[in-house]
Amino acid sequence: MSDSRTVVVAAAIIADGRVLAAQRSEPPALRGGWEFPGGKVDPGETEPEALVRECREELGVEISVGPRLGPDLHSADGRFLVRVYECVLDSGTPQALEHLALRWLEAGDVDSVDWLPANRRAVDLLPDLLSATAS
Numbered sequence: 557m558s559d560s561r562t563v564v565v566a567a568a569i570i571a572d573g574r575v576l577a578a579q580r581s582e583p584p585a586l587r588g589g590w591e592f593p594g595g596k597v598d599p600g601e602t603e604p605e606a607l608v609r610e611c612r613e614e615l616g617v618e619i620s621v622g623p624r625l626g627p628d629l630h631s632a633d634g635r636f637l638v639r640v641y642e643c644v645l646d647s648g649t650p651q652a653l654e655h656l657a658l659r660w661l662e663a664g665d666v667d668s669v670d671w672l673p674a675n676r677r678a679v680d681l682l683p684d685l686l687s688a689t690a691s
């Protein structure tokens with residue numbers, strides 16, 4: 557049976573051995589929680605296309621989309637399948653255009669923010685990934 561949940565794509569943007577975390581401003585139930593930038597895939601759009609669009613809208617940057625990071629995540633309200641992708645920053649400096657705050661986290665810091673609970677299985681993969689990409 558196909559899964560009727562809406563797909564949300566999320567960008568684990570990695571640069572200089574750090575990953576970008578973003579603090580949600582809305583809705584009230586999620587405000588203050590930390591996530592990977594991203595959003596819903598629009599009709600007719602591929603998942604990488606949606607990620608590129610969302611990162612332009614939310615951060616004002618250009619990214620390239622790499623491999624998936626971890627399994628499908630399930631949003632707390634059960635409405636969304638969240639797919640995290642490893643991404644690279646091509647140009648621009650991320651700005652919090654829609655988020656409350658942004659933070660670059662190193663391998664030893666990934667748990668210094670209060671991640672959305674749904675993100676746990678992706679966040680747990682970050683220390684090894686960041687250690688491997690640090691120069």
Ligand SMILES: Nc1nc2c([nH]c(=O)n2[C@H]2C[C@H](O)[C@@H](COP(=O)(O)OP(=O)(O)OP(=O)(O)O)O2)c(=O)[nH]1
Pocket residue numbers: 564565566586590591592593594595596597630631632636638672674675
């Ligand atoms: N962007 C993002 N959403 C996540 C993550 N983890 C997680 O559970 N979610 C959930 C929160 C929301 O319920 C849903 C994504 O909604 P969203 O508000 O970011 O999507 P959107 O940008 O398309 O929103 P909108 O235009 O409809 O306002 O997925 C994550 O790491 N990144």
